[in-house]
Amino acid sequence: MIYTVTLNPSIDYIVRLDQVQVGSVNRMDSDDKFAGGKGINVSRVLKRLDIPNTATGFIGGFTGKFITDTLVEEEIETRFVQVAEDTRINVKIKAEQETEINGTGPTVEPAQLEELKAILSSLTAEDTVVFAGSSAKNLGNVIYKDLIALTRQTGAQVVCDFEGQTLIDSLDYQPLLVKPNNHELGAIFGVKLESLDQIEKYARELLAKGAQNVIISMAGDGALLVTSEGAYFAKPIKGTVKNSVGAGDSMVAGFTGEFVKSKDAVEAFKWGVACGTATTFSDDLATAEFIKETYEKVEVEKR
Incomplete structure (x- = not known):
C-alpha cells in the first residue's frame, strides 16, 4: 500500500478576477475550492491512476472536514489524526499577476503526534510512504527526520518531496x-x-x-x-x-x-x-x- 503524509494540508481557494485594486472592494469572476497539500495531491492523482492509497496526516475543523469529504467522495482511504484547530486555507488570487496568501495551519499536540507515529509504526516492508510539503507550524520540518526514521524501521520505502536541508536530511534514509x-x-x-x-x-x-x-x-x-x-x-x-x-x-x-x-x-x-x-x-x-x-x-x- 502507498501512504501519503501531509502534515499541514489546506483548502486551496482559487479566486479569479481581471485585476486587484488594493484598498478597494474587488469582485471575483469565478472561484474554486480544492483539497490541497502536497501529499493529498499525490493521493488524488494516484487514485485517478487506479492505484490504491491511504492519505494520512493532521486535519481539523470544518476545513478539515471539507478535505476528508472530498477524499471520501473520490474513494480515497484516509487515516487522518484529528487536531483541535482548523486546517488552513491557502488563497490563490489569479489576476493580472498571481498572488498567494497561505495560512499557517493548526498546532499539533504531543499526543496527536504520537498517534501519527503509531500509524507509521504499523507499516510493513510491503508499504511505500510519500512525505511531502511543509510541516505543522509548531513541529518544524525537523520532525520529518524522526518520522522517516520511524517508517524506515518498519522496512517500508520512503519518497521524499522536500527542498533544502529537509531534503538533505532525508538522504540518510535512502529514499x-x-x-x-x-x-x-x-x-x-x-x-x-x-x-x-x-x-x-x-x-x-x-x-x-x-x-x-x-x-x-x-x-x-x-x-x-x-x-x-x-x-x-x-x-x-x-x-x-x-x-x-x-x-x-x-x-x-x-x-x-x-x-x-x-x-x-x-x-x-x-x-x-x-x-x-x-x-x-x-x-x-x-x-x-x-x-x-x-x-x-x-x-x-x-x-
Missing part, C-alpha cells in the same frame, strides 16, 4: 525518490545550474548521498532521471500552461505508483512526466484520460 527542481538543486549546493550536464552532475551528488532515484524537474525544459544505472532525459511536451499547482506532486504520484507496480525506474519516470505535464495543462489535477493521452507523447532518451 526511493527525491524530486527537487533545477533551482532547488542549485540552491542545495550553492551553485547556478546552466546546463543539463551540470544538473546531472549535482543530481548524482544526491544519489551518492543516499537517494535511490533522483528526478530533476525543469518546467518547460523537460526533466532528468538519474539512477545507479544511468541518466535519462525526458523532452518537454508542448502545450498551454494553465496550472502551476500540483504538477510536481503529480510527477511524484506517477513515478511512485508505477514503480511500486513494476520496479522499473525508467517506465515510472515516463508516467511521472506524463502526470506532471498533464496537470500543468489542466485547470486542476489531471484526469486519468488526459494523463494516458499525455503518456503517449513522452519521449525519454538515455544520456
Whole structure:
C-alpha cells in the first residue's frame, strides 16, 4: 500500500478576477475550492491512476472536514489524526499577476503526534510512504527526520518531496525518490545550474548521498532521471500552461505508483512526466484520460 503524509494540508481557494485594486472592494469572476497539500495531491492523482492509497496526516475543523469529504467522495482511504484547530486555507488570487496568501495551519499536540507515529509504526516492508510539503507550524520540518526514521524501521520505502536541508536530511534514509527542481538543486549546493550536464552532475551528488532515484524537474525544459544505472532525459511536451499547482506532486504520484507496480525506474519516470505535464495543462489535477493521452507523447532518451 502507498501512504501519503501531509502534515499541514489546506483548502486551496482559487479566486479569479481581471485585476486587484488594493484598498478597494474587488469582485471575483469565478472561484474554486480544492483539497490541497502536497501529499493529498499525490493521493488524488494516484487514485485517478487506479492505484490504491491511504492519505494520512493532521486535519481539523470544518476545513478539515471539507478535505476528508472530498477524499471520501473520490474513494480515497484516509487515516487522518484529528487536531483541535482548523486546517488552513491557502488563497490563490489569479489576476493580472498571481498572488498567494497561505495560512499557517493548526498546532499539533504531543499526543496527536504520537498517534501519527503509531500509524507509521504499523507499516510493513510491503508499504511505500510519500512525505511531502511543509510541516505543522509548531513541529518544524525537523520532525520529518524522526518520522522517516520511524517508517524506515518498519522496512517500508520512503519518497521524499522536500527542498533544502529537509531534503538533505532525508538522504540518510535512502529514499526511493527525491524530486527537487533545477533551482532547488542549485540552491542545495550553492551553485547556478546552466546546463543539463551540470544538473546531472549535482543530481548524482544526491544519489551518492543516499537517494535511490533522483528526478530533476525543469518546467518547460523537460526533466532528468538519474539512477545507479544511468541518466535519462525526458523532452518537454508542448502545450498551454494553465496550472502551476500540483504538477510536481503529480510527477511524484506517477513515478511512485508505477514503480511500486513494476520496479522499473525508467517506465515510472515516463508516467511521472506524463502526470506532471498533464496537470500543468489542466485547470486542476489531471484526469486519468488526459494523463494516458499525455503518456503517449513522452519521449525519454538515455544520456
